[in-house]
Structures are given as C-alpha cells and as structure tokens.
Amino acid sequence: MTPQQLSAGIVGTLTALVDAGELTLDGEVPAQVTVERPRQKGHGDYATNVAMQLAKKAGTNPRALAELLAGRLEQVDGVAGVEVAGPGFLNITVSAGAQGEVAAEIVAAGASYGATQTFAGEKVNLEFVSANPTGPIHIGGVRWAAVGDALGRIMTLAGAEVTREYYFNDHGAQIDRFSSSLLAAAKGEPTPEDGYGGQYVADIAAQVLAQRPDAKDLPDEEAQEVFRAIGVDLMFAEIKRSLHDFGVDFDVYFHENDLHASGAVDRAVERLTELGNTYTSDGALWLRTEQYGDDKDRVIIKSDGQGAYLSGDLAYYLDKRERGFDRCVIMLGADHHGYVARMMAMCAAFGDEPGENLEILIGQMVNLLRDGQPVRMSKRAGTVITLEDLVGAIGVDAARYALARYSSDATIDLDLDLWARATNDNPVYYVQYAHARSCRMIANATDLGMALPEGRSGGDFDPSLLSHERDGELLRALAELPRVVKAAAELREPHRVARYLEDTASVFNKWYDTKECRMLPVGDEPVGPANLARLVLVHATRTVIANGLGLLGVSAPERM
Template identity: 75%
Template sequence: MTPEQLSATVVDALTALVQRGDLTLADGVPAQVTVERPRQKGHGDYATNVALQLAKKAGTNPRALGDLLAAQLRTADGIGDVEVAGPGFLNITVDAGAQGQVAADIVAAGAAYGSSDAFAGEKINLEFVSANPTGPLHIGGVRWAAVGDALGRIFTMTGAEVTREYYFNDHGSQIDRFARSLLASAKGEPAPEDGYGGDYIREIADAVVAERPDVLQQPAEEAQETFRALGVDMMFAEIKKSLHDFGVDFDVYFHEDELHKSGAVGHAVDRLRELGNIYEKDGALWLATERFGDDKDRVVIKSDGNGAYLSGDLAYYLDKRERGFDRCFIMLGADHHGYVGRMMAMCAAFGDTPHVNLEILIGQMVNLLKDGEPLRMSKRAGTVVTIDDLVEAIGVDAARYALARYHADSPIDIDLDLWARQTNDNPVFTVQYAHARIASLLRNAADLGLEHESHPELLTHEKEGELLRALAEFPRVVKAAAELREPHRVARYLEELAGTYHRFYDNCRVLPMGDEEAGDLHRARLTLVHATRVVLANGLDLLGVSAPERM
C-alpha cells in the first residue's frame, strides 16, 4: 500500500463516517490527507495528523475524532492496526499483504512507476544553459545543463509537455569582441584588451582561415564579419556537441538575432502599448515596471532608436507565450539575481502572473577541487574550467549526478578525487553499485531457473517492510521534486534507498543456499529485489545517469 493509496483509504473512512451520521465536517470531506512515514520505529508504518486538522471543523477534540476514525480504519482492507497517540495522531500499521503488494505493483508498472498527472495538460518551456557562443561551456553553465535536463525529465514524468530551449545569444557587443579576438589571433596579434584568450581562440581562428583562405586579404570590417559568422557557428557547434555528449539535447535553439530582424520587438512594444504600460519620455520608450513592483521604470527603446537590453527579453517572453507555453522557466546564474524583479514586472505588464507564467531559477557557483585545492584554470580555455574538463576528470555520470545532487541555489564544491573513486563515499557509485549488485543477483536467479512471484503476505521481515515503504515513497519524491523544482530530492532519495536495500540484503536471504529448494519466500523476495531495481533505474534516468548492469 503506497502513501497515496493509504491517503485514499483515510478519505474513504471519513466519508463513511459522514454518510453514517457519526461525523459532520463543515467544509466536507477533504479530497486527500497527508500521510507520512513516522520518524520513530514503533509508531506504525505511516502516520497522519488528519484528526488534529479536522477536529475544529467537526466540532470535537482531536483525540475523540482520532478514536472515531481509528475504529473505522481498522475495518478497512489492508489495514493491520491503528493507534491513536498523543493529542490525536494516528499511527497506522499496514497489513503485510497490502504492504507487500507494492513490490508486485512496481514490477508491473516498470518504467512508468513514479509517474503522475500532477502537471498533466501543462505546456512548459525550460530555457537553460544559453551560454554565449564566445567560448567553451564553463562549469556554471554545466550545472544548469545537469539540473535543467533533470527537471525536464521530472516534469515529463509528472505529465507535462516539456520543451527544452537554448537562447542563442548571437547579437551584441560580446559577439563583436569574439570576432575581433579571432581576427587578431589569425593575424598573430595579441587579443584585444576586452577580447577573449585561450587556445580555443587560436583553434577556431585557424579553422576559419582553413575554410576561407582569403579572409585575411579582405578589408578589415569584412574580415571581422567573416570571423564573426563562421567563428560563432563553429563555437556553437562545439558547445552543442559537448552538451550532446553530456546527454543534454535541446528541442529549440532560438536565435536572439531573429528577434531584432523579425519585428518581434516592435510587436511586443505594440502589445504593451495597448495594455497602457509603455510611455515616451526624453525621446525614449519606457516600460512602466515600477507599478508592478520593480524599483524603477525601464527603457525599452533608447532615444537613438536602438533597443535596450530589455527589449529582447520582452520580445522573447511574448514569443514563448504566443507559442502556447503555460509556464516559462528561465535558469540563470547568481550574478543575475537582481534581474528577477524587472522580469517579473515585465511578466505582469503583459497581464500574466509572475512566478506562475514566468519562473526564474537561480543557480549558485560551482567550485572544483583537485588534491584539496581549487581548480581554476582550463588547459584549453585558459580562464575557466569547462564541461570537457569536468567530464574528462570524473565522467558524465558522476558529473551529472554531482551537479544535480544539491539545491541549485546553494554554492557547491565538487571534489574531483572523491567523485572519481569507486568507493561508497562516492554517492553516484553507491547508487549505481546497488543497481549493478541487483542485476547480478537477478542473473544468478535466472541461472537457477528461479523467477519472481508475488506472495506479498510473506514479506513480513522488518527489513522487508523498511524497503517496501522506501519504494512506495518514490512517486511522492518525484512529485515533490517537480512541484518544488528540486531534482536533488531524487538523488538524495536514491542514496537512502540504496542503503535500505543493502540492509535488507544483509538480513534477508534472497536465493536458496546449496541444495536448498527454492520456496515462495525466495520468489517473493526476488519480486522485492526486482522492484528495487526498477526504482533505482527510474530514479537514475530522471537525473540522466546510467543504471549499469555490471561494475
């Protein structure tokens, strides 16, 4: 019996009491109640404080309501016992058969176990990474690659229609500095004072010259444009390949330049003018963001007729909404924290709801440690550590898991030595090893001709119960990770599950020994092992991490 099933059982019990006239609830029976695993052993399999929550509406005290509800629950299928504790908490022990059925249900569901309809019908646009194509993807962008892709997988598992989008910044001064840096390198000159350095600049400059041998004979302005066009394409192709090798692919690559060429900025300004939120002052067009909570109004079109930085944001947000997205997520680095207020004001200016139609997630710094010392330089990029540096050091699986394992709004230190180890102090190894260990056990069972069978009533051992309850929590963990935008909850859950499985395995023999004849208990435990493999694999897949069969 899962927490969701038990919640429904409690609701059914309340409904029966109301229909029988034993209970009156002012606001009616709730659609669901909170059921949690108790923190202390001996307090049953699950606990609920529903009696404390509803007592006032029922015109009684929590303890009396608890006694009434407990008596009703004891008659329900799958309930072993109910104890009323303290002021009215209900500690519920689930019948062994109902608890054990969880394993068979998980095996039957397979890859679908953990899914829900929590976000069914929602069209979600996830914009993440979106690093400027002026250099290899640095470690801050890599964090969003891991977290953003995991969040997309979690939203999909909870019923949403998800589009992953990369905002390709190919418009503005940074691209001009990149082009000038390439041109200088090709000429054998030092990088401009405000330009970019690193071996990658020389590599791309050489590649442009190889493709266009005449480029250095072109007039300076034309040559710079050639380096800009070809160099940006080459750099972005490299970024896309690095992300693909990291297991992250995007559905849409949106070019910022198109916003300015297509008239999208003018369209956004017209819409805001219709809504009464654009005005003219000092020859410029202003967005009245202060009325929506910003600290001041913002220039959209400068007095020289050029768009201010915000103009692109306006056009891009409106474009997403007109493409039919209900929720637009933007994932930004910590240096953009001050940007949130104006973006939410912009959302409101379009008549939308901030933090609903538009959400901005902030990611903090990532520090890499090698031999206990900060790693700050890349062999190739020079000034920053890149995605390829990280993957070379610890591999894709460890990198993705390490970056997704922590709350995105917390700075993290990644010890490269620890994450490269094949030991239990490496969290990803711990989880993957549990899966590989199970795969090995299932192969051994197959060699013995032993197949799993559902005998849920036989799974009565304490460690079996702990594992069953842990497995039953997975759908709730996935749903919470989606609702709170916190993929790290899945990683931490998997680590706890791996530990729970190992304790079960150490205490409960799964395969027969020697000439021992296989019995129903062996087959029932094999079902429990199979269910654990399913949940470990599903959880790792949500993080974009492989579930190895052998290690």
C-alpha cells in the same frame, strides 16, 4: 499499499463518516491527505496528522476525531492496525500482504513507476544553460545543464509537456568582441583588451581560415564579418556537441537575433502600449515596471531608436506565451539575481501571473577542488573551468549526479578526488553499485531457474511472505518514489531524487545483509515461495533505482 493508496483510503473513510452523518465538516472532504513514514520505530508503518488538521472544521478536538477515524480505518483493506498518539496523530500499520503488493505493482509499472499527474495538461517551456556563443560552457553553465535536464525529466514524469529550450545570444556587443578576437588570433596578433582568450579561440580561427583562407587578408570590417558568420556557427556547433556528449539535448534552439530581425520586438512593444504600460520620456520609450514591483521603470527603446537590452526579453517572453506555453521556467546564474524583479514586472505588465506563467530559478556557484586546493583555470579556455574539464576529471555520470545532488540555491564545493573514486563514499558509485547488485542477484536467480512468479495474492506470488522487518523497510522505501517525484517537480528540486536514491540504496544494502531475507535458497534447499517473493522485491528495487538514476540522466550499470 503505497502512501497514495493509504491516503485514498483515509479520504474514503472521511467521506463515509460524513455521508453517514457521524462527522460534519465545515467545507468539503480534502481530495488527499498527507501520509508520511514515521521517524521512530514502533510508530507504525505510516503516520498522518489529518485529525489535527480537520478538527477545527469538524467542531471537535483532534484526539476525539482521531479516535473516530481509527475505528473506521482499521476496517480498510490492508490496514492491520491504527494507534492514536499524542494530541491526535494516527500511526497506521499495514498488513504484510498489502505492503508486499507494492513490489508487484512496481514491477508491473516498470519504467513508468514514479509517474504522477501533478502537471497533467500543462505545457512548460524550460530554458536553461543558454551560454553565450563566445566560448565553451563554463562550470556554472554545466550545473544548469545537469539540473535543468533532470528537472525536465522529472516534470515530464509528473505529467507536464516539457519543451527544453536554449536561448542563443547571437546579438550584441559580445559577438563583436568574439569575432574581433578570432580575427586577431588568425593574424597572430594579441587578444583585444576586451576580447576572448584561450586556445579555443585560436582553434576556431584556424577552422575559419580552413574554410576561407583569404579571410585574414580582407579589410578588417569585411574580415570581421567573415569570422563572425563562420566562427559563431562553429562555436555553437561545439557547444551543442559538448552538451550532447553530456546527455543534454534541446527541443528548440532559439536565436536572439531572430527576435530583432522578425519584428517580434515591435510586436511586444505594441502589446504593452495597448495595455497602457509604456510611456515616452526624454525621447525614449519606457516600460512601467515600478508599479509591478520593480525598483524603477525601465527603458525599452532608447532615444536613438535602438532597442534596450530588455526589449529582447519582452519579445522572447511574448513569443513563448504565443507558442502556447502555460509556464515559462528560466534558469539563471547567481550574477543575474538583480534581474528577477524586472522580469517579473515585465510578466505582470503583459497581464500574466508572476511565479505562475513565469518562474526564474537562480543557481549558485560551483567550486572544484583537487587535493584540497581550488581548481581555477582550464588549459583550453584559459580563464574558466569548462564542461570538458569536469567530464575529463570524473566522467559524465559522476558530473551529472554531483551537480544535481545539491540544492541549486547553495554554493557547492566538488571534490574531484572523491567523485572519481570507485568506492562507497562516492555517492553516485554507491547508488549505481546497488543497482548492479540487484542485477547480479537476478542473474544468479536465473541461473537457478528462478523466474518472476505470475499473479498476485493467491497466485504464484504471495506478498504476505515479505513479512520480515527489513522487507517492510525496503517496501516502504520503494513506495516513496512517486511522492519524491511529485515533490521534486513541484519544488523544482532534482536533488530530492538523488538523496532519495542514496537512502533507498542504504535500505537495500541492509536488507541484503540480513540472513533472514535471503533471496536465493541456501545449499541444496529447493526454491520456495519466499524465495520467489523476494525475487519480486529485488526486481522492484532494480526498477526504482534505475528509474531514479534515469531522472538524473545517470546510467544504471548492470555490472561494476
């Protein structure tokens, strides 16, 4: 019995009491109730505070309602006992058979186990990384690559139709500075004062010259245009390649320049003007953002007729909404924190709901440490640490797991020495080793001729044999994955999956070390029903760990 099934049982009990006239509620019976694992042993398998939540609506005190519910809940299939505790908590014990059924359900669900319908029918545009095409992806962008891709996987499993989008900033002054830097490198001149340095600039300049050997001999204006046209494409191709090698691919690569070339900016301005949210002052066109929560109104078309920076944001947001996205989620670095209010005001100015149609997630800094000292510069990029630097130090799996393991709103210090170790103090190794252990156990069972039993209770698989305390702990841990996926999706917090995996791996290891829970027969003992039941449990464990690692974009190795 999973927490979701128990929740449904409690809702059914409440409904039956209302229908029988034994309970009167001010309002409807809730569609679901919260069911959690107790923090202390001896408080049952699950606990709920539903009586405390509904007592006022029922016109009674929490403990009286809990007593009423307890008597009925004990009649629900799979519930072995219910105890009323404290002011009105219900501590529920599940029968071994009902609890053991979870293992078979997980094995049957396979890769889909953990799925929920939290965002069913919702189209989500998830924009992340979006690094300027003027250099390799730096460590801040790498964090969003790991977290954003994991969030996309989690929201997809939670029922959303997710489109991953990369906004390619190929319009503006930074592109001019990049092309000037390439031209200077090609000529062997110093990097311009406001330009980009690093070995990668010289490498790309050389690639441009390989395609256009005459480029550096052209007049500067023509030469710079050649380096812009070819160099930006080369840089972007390298960014896409490095992201792909990191396991991150996008459904849409959207070019900022297209917004200005297609008239999208003009359409957005016209829409806002029709809504009465623009005005002219000092020869410029302004957006009324202050009335929607910004600290002041913002210029969208400057007095010289050129679009201000915000004009591109207006056009891009409207374009997403016109493409049918219900929710636009944008991930930005900590340096964009002051940008949030104006974006939310823009959303409201279009008549949309900030926080619903538009969400902005802010990610904090990442610091890398080696030998206890900060790692500050890349050999190739010159001034920043890049994706390739991190992967070269600890590998793709460790990098993705490490960056997704912490809440994005917290600065993290990554100890490269720790994350490179093949020891249990390395969190990703610890979880992957638990998966490899389950695979090895299954392989050993296969060598003995053991195969997954067919059927449920009364068939070849007897779930009631998973009756040891450690069996129950592991089953309850495995049953938590759907709840964790739901919470991670709703709160936009992939780190919940990582921490869940570590807790589950720990429970599995304790189960593995318990002699009474041996899966394989000892010595010349024949294979018995309890061995087969625990084989199902190991398969379920492997499924849960593999699914969880998959949500983080991390491999689930069979051998380590």
